Amino acid sequence: MTATRRTKGVRVQEETEHEGKKKTAAQVLDALTARGVRPELERTCLRYYCAPLEVCGASRSVPVYEARAALWTFLKTAPPEGAGWSAPRIAEVFDCDHTTVLSTIKVHVAKAKRAAARVPDLGEKKP
Numbered sequence: 870m871t872a873t874r875r876t877k878g879v880r881v882q883e884e885t886e887h888e889g890k891k892k893t894a895a896q897v898l899d900a901l902t903a904r905g906v907r908p909e910l911e912r913t914c915l916r917y918y919c920a921p922l923e924v925c926g927a928s929r930s931v932p933v934y935e936a937r938a939a940l941w942t943f944l945k946t947a948p949p950e951g952a953g954w955s956a957p958r959i960a961e962v963f964d965c966d967h968t969t970v971l972s973t974i975k976v977h978v979a980k981a982k983r984a985a986a987r988v989p990d991l992g993e994k995k996p
Contacts, residue, residue, distance in 0.1 A: 897962060
């Protein structure tokens, strides 16, 4: 597979790593397992009612998209290693563009903030 990029205003064709082959969901799942993220993936799947292979695949259904967004947000902000993964690292594992990762995380965080703003504080009773 070739990718086009611009260098000083000139288009340049270059070969990409995969040669046009996308990673399978099983390959992504194996990569996450090897990096120690499988437990968080399992928790995320339970929360959003979907299977790990769906999250690791290319499905665009709403529950799978939301689960993937939650997982990417977790990886970017609070992974097991203690330091956040970069968007290019997440994109490499999931075989997508890093801007897709950044956009998905941005939308997920905005939705979470809106949802939190709608929930009333039930901790204190007003006189």
